[in-house]
Structures are given as structure tokens and as C-alpha cells.
Amino acid sequence: MLADLREKYEAMPAARAFARLYDNTEWGHMFAVLHRRLNEHFTDINGRAKTTHHYWADSSRDLLALIEEIELDLHTLKRAGIEVALTDSYQDALDRCRPWLSPSGGSTVPEDFEIIEVIRYEQVFTHVAKSVKLKKQEAAVELKMVGSGSYAHVYSYVDPDYGIKFAVKRAKKNLDERELHRFKQEFEVLKKLSFPYVVEAYRYDETRNEYRMEYCDTTLREHISKKNSTMSFATRKRISLQFLYGINYLHLQGLLHRDISLQNILLKVFDSEAVLVKLSDFGLVKDQANEFTRTQTEMKGTIRDPMLRSFKDYGVVNEMYSIAHVLAYIFKGRESLPTADDTVGRIIHRCAVNDLAQRYQNVADLIADVERLEAPPKQAMP
Template sequence: MKERMVKNSITNTYNKFNQKDVTNAYQKLYSDFKNEKLQIIFSTLHNNIITCFNKMNERLPVTKSNKNYYWADESRILKSRIETSFRLQKELENSEYAFNIDDYYKKIFEQCLKFLKTSGGSEIPTEMEVITIYAEIPIFTSLTNITTPNTNQSYTLHLISSGSYGNVYKYYDEFYQCHFALKRLKRDTNEKEFKRFEKEFEMMKKINNPYILKAYSFNENNKEYIMEYADTTLEKYIDVNNPKITEQERINLGSQILKGISILWESGILHRDISFKNILLKQYDKIFPVVKISDFGLIKEVESDLTSENTEIKGSLNEISRLQKIGFQNYDRCDEIYALSRVLYFVATGKKNIDNAKCDFLNKGTDENIKNRYKSLEELRKDFISFVESIYHEKTP
């Protein structure tokens, strides 16, 4: 349904153009877009906009006291084309045709909308400066493509997952001959969400450990960053392979998860969103998969005051009833132990439901009395290993 609505929006925009205005003069600038109608739309918008800007440059006030007017026809056309650009951007958001408007031109668009009128001409503000004309630079850039700075090559992004705040894509970099992932915030996120997103990147980049997903570069304009690509989630891997996963592999996976969390704790960080989906796996030849802990959007720095009061409780495996009483801002290691115990039980058994589970380490790690929970990750690791070994020894005749 969404795909049909997106294509309908493109067709409607195309049909609204007067056919004598339609041009492919700048179509080559928009070859990254795989929809030919959209290429023509951008080419036409580009042509109309820079034509209007050229004429506006000729009409700019010479002095602060000098008033100059922009002609009625050009005012109407430019206003219409700017509004079309913003509307189309909104309608194609989060689709395979999502695009960005060049930052410089976006600021000019916003400035122009403040004084452009649909009739009678428009008075040009005295502070309006000469506009740089993009004769060979695209005004609109694809958000489903990425141009890497090292080679200036453009690669197609493929959506991996979509959340309430952003999307994750993958692409194949021909220079490095491997896949990378790209995480991008949605456009309508607020400043606080952007700050957390930025902090998530900084934390991932700072921690250099094989069990933590690595982040590489941040693009503030596009609200996105490039990171290491992992092949699958812990959830998918165990769901698919559970019957054939060996005792040693389960112990190996669980131990890696605990090592990754240990690194975070040693760095003064609580993850707060440990789940089957946020633990990723990178697969190699002839060795067990390597755990990559990801998604640091809810992290809490023990010494930081960034976590505000009345923070909404999140995290699919967290103990909601306890956190509702104490507040998410007071999340502690005993709460991390709760979620970890549930993940490790899944690693050991392939089961997500913990109701009536007969598992000593799970019972201790999720005990309602937090004083009875594990005080250290090493203690939890030992009991996890003992439980896995007991399962396989029971199976052995």
C-alpha cells in the first residue's frame, strides 16, 4: 500500500507540471534515482528554480535603503516549485525514493517562502544576498544512495530494519570489497533524539572492542552514520539454527555477550536495551559467530546527568514493573542482569518465554528481590555454563 501511495505521489507531481515546462536538461544530475518520472521532476524543478534565482540575482537591492521587487510570474513559479520540493520530500520520506534538499538551497528556500507572494510581485529583503547557481550540482540528493568520500562512488542502500526513530541500511563498498551498514534518523526527530543519536555514535566509535559494533563516520547534515555490518541478529540465528547448535557454541555465544557487557560496565556504561535483536552476529569461516553488541540509543553513563527524570521506560526485556516504580533514570546493574539472564536463557535453550522455566541462573538473575540477583557477570557466566552443560549431559545416554 505504501509503495502504491509513493508512486501515486510521483505521478501526481509529474502531471501537475505544464508540459511545456517539463525538461530533461538536468536529468543526468539525478541518475541515482531509479524512477524516470522522478528524474524528470527533479530536472524540471532544478531548471525552474535556478532560472528564477538567476532573475532574482538581477533584481537584488543595491543598498539597504533601496527597495526592489521580484516580478509576479517569477514569484508565483518559484514559490510553487519550493513548496512542491518540500511536499514531495515529505511524501517520499522513508521510501526507496527518499531524498534530501541541499543545505544551502534549503536555507534559501526557507528564506524565500517568507517574502514570496502568489500575486502582485514580491518585495526582496535588503539582506538577500546573491544566490550561487547550481548549474552542475544537484539540488536534490538520494537518501537511498550513499556517496563515499574516499572514492566519490555512489552505492545503493538496501533497507535492513526500520524503527520508530530511524532506519538501518546496508551497502556494498566496491573499494573495500565488503558490506557496511548505515543508520539514519528520520527527519521529524527532535533535538533531544538527535543528541542521543550523536552520543550513540560517539560511544560506539570510542569503544574499541571486538564484541562492540564499530562506528566509523558521522554525517550531521543527513543525520546518519556508517558502521560495521553484521550478518544477522542473535534472534534470527538461534531461531533458524537452534536444533543443530552445539553445547560449545552456546557457551561461546553466551560468554562473548557477557564479555561485551563487561567492557561497557568497565567503561561506566549501562546498555539498558539488551535484547535478542540488539545483539548481532558476524559470521566467519571455520569459527563460531562473533557477537557484536549494538544499538546504544538508550545507554546510561553512570557518572552522567544526561538521563532525565520521567524518562519513558523502554527495552523489550527489561523488568517493566520494577522500573515503573523506581524510574528508568534509576536503571542499575541489577536491571541489566535481569535482561542478560533472559538473553542467556534464550542462548541456552532457544526459548524466549520464561514462564515456568526450570533454570537456576534464570531464576536468580530475574529474582524479584534484587538483593538475591547476581552481583557479578563472572558469577552469572559460571552458572550459565553449568546450566548448558547439564542440558547436554542429560541428552547423552
């Protein structure tokens, strides 16, 4: 019975985007195939619900057959002692679709049909014995606006499942197609990154053009402006190194941030006053392996290298200029670049000197110099 079921699905294609979600070597391919087919139907139904409210005859028959197939095949697995659950939101979507699906002549999507949230980056089929049931919040969760940028508003909320804060970054409604593409690209980049000093992104909602992300307490600018008079050299050095480790990680991934600023560096602040740096705002990120770069509106970073003539020529040495301004603010508490009259000043000067050949050519060398820094005998507070 199980051999027949496995053979059946092995003959069906599963796109890599779905196969990578399921690490189960025995049944992962089956789950990926079904997930792909469900997403294709749900995406099409959402489109028809917004336009003609007519779902094609062939598609209606196929979805009815798919619903029956899922029920039968999951029952087959259960009989063999393998209990698999379809995520609640997808089961609910199928239950809502079944009444109006017709086996002939197409189907009429109800006028009040609620758009289905299509899940692309998480499993929708799970082993019951290997999963945990999280409670679901039926009531709407209140959002609190905590920030706003060129392309998006940022809100915070307390997740009822975890009892901790998360953030939602929602694209502004007036974005054109290109700007919305950039917003989605930012999520795609963040989703692929995994590093302690880069903010985490969790899930994209196509219907609202928003994604959930790690919540951070403040920006680097706000934190240092409040703590500048009492912050020790050791603390400044730790914050600087976390920031540089994050940038170095991006460069090792072949990425250039291109919009480093005091606002785009976030901090998680803990009760002990310890802080954790989180790089954010990847809307202008560039893959160094990609030679094509749009230049019409992108050359507008908060801290821009005056030696950069064209955004398409942006490289690591240009990123060093904005790094210099961040280090100046961390170590000196000022947004202007300091004179090169001490070790810190000389390091910052080498990041921003006009002769590009004299600048640090990579962040690893800069990190090595910052790691060797020692507190001055008498620390003069800025």
C-alpha cells in the same frame, strides 16, 4: 624556514577535538589549527547555503587568506622534503569556493552550491609518504535496507575501496530535536568504544544524519531460531560468554545499555558456522556517572525489569533482568525464563529473581558461573 613556520602555528589555538586527530609531534598542531579553521568556514558556508546565500565580508576575506596560507605553508613544507596532502573532498571544497569568494562586500553563495561534508573525526591533512591512496567511487553506491527501528533505518552497501559490506544507520526524517540528539549521542558513544563484542561505528554525516558502521549478518533471535534444533551446548556457551564479555566491558566503562534485547544483539556469521557477537543499539545508553536521566519516553526497553519503578533508578541489577532473558534464549531456545531445575536455570533465576539483593550484583560474577558450566551428560535439545 621550518622553525618560523612552527613558531607561527604554536601561537594559534587548536581545539582538543582536532588535536587528538593528529599524532605527529612536529606538525600535528599546525594540521589541527588548519583543520579547525576550515571546519568553521565550511560549517558557516553550509548554513548560509541553506538560508540567505550571503557569506559575510570578514569571513570571505579570512577564507581567501586561509586558502592562500594553506597553499603557501604546504609548499614550504614540501620544499623542506615534507610532502603533506589535503584530503580530496576538502581540496575540492576550496576549489568550489574560491571562484565566488569576494575580498570585499561579502560573497554570494551560488544557488546550486553543493553542501560540504564536514569531517570531524578523521584527519584531513596527511603525510603523503605515510598514507595510501584509496580509489574514489564517483557513482552513487546502492543501498539495501536491512532493518528498521524506532529512530532509524539501517542499510547495507559494498564499499568500492574494500570490496566488503558496511552498514549505514540513517535517522528517520520525522525525528524531533530530542530524538535526533539521542541518535547522535548513540554514535558518539559507539565511536569511543573499542571491544571485539561491540559493533564499530566509523563516521557521522551531518548533512544526512547518518553514520557508517560495521555490517553484521543477522540478529541473535534470527540465528538461534534457525539453528536451535542442532546447536550444541558448547556453541551456546560460547555465544553467551561473548555476550556477557561485551556487557561487562560496557559496565567497566561506566555505561548501562538499558535496551538489551534479542534484536539488539547482532552476529557476524562466518563460513565455518563460527559466530561473533556484536552489541548494538545504544540509543538508551546511560553513563552511570551522570545522575541526570530523562524519564518521559525512555522507559520502554524491549525487556524491562518489572521491579524497576523509575528509569532514573536503573542500575546493574536491573540490567541483569534483560540479561536473564537473553541467556534463556541462548541456552534454552525460548523467550520465557526457565525453571531453576538445573545449573543453567539456577543461574538465569539468580539474574531475574524479584529480590534485587539476591541477584548478581555485577556481570563478572555471572561470567565466572557461566564459564564453569559443563554440558549435561545427555543433552536434551529444546
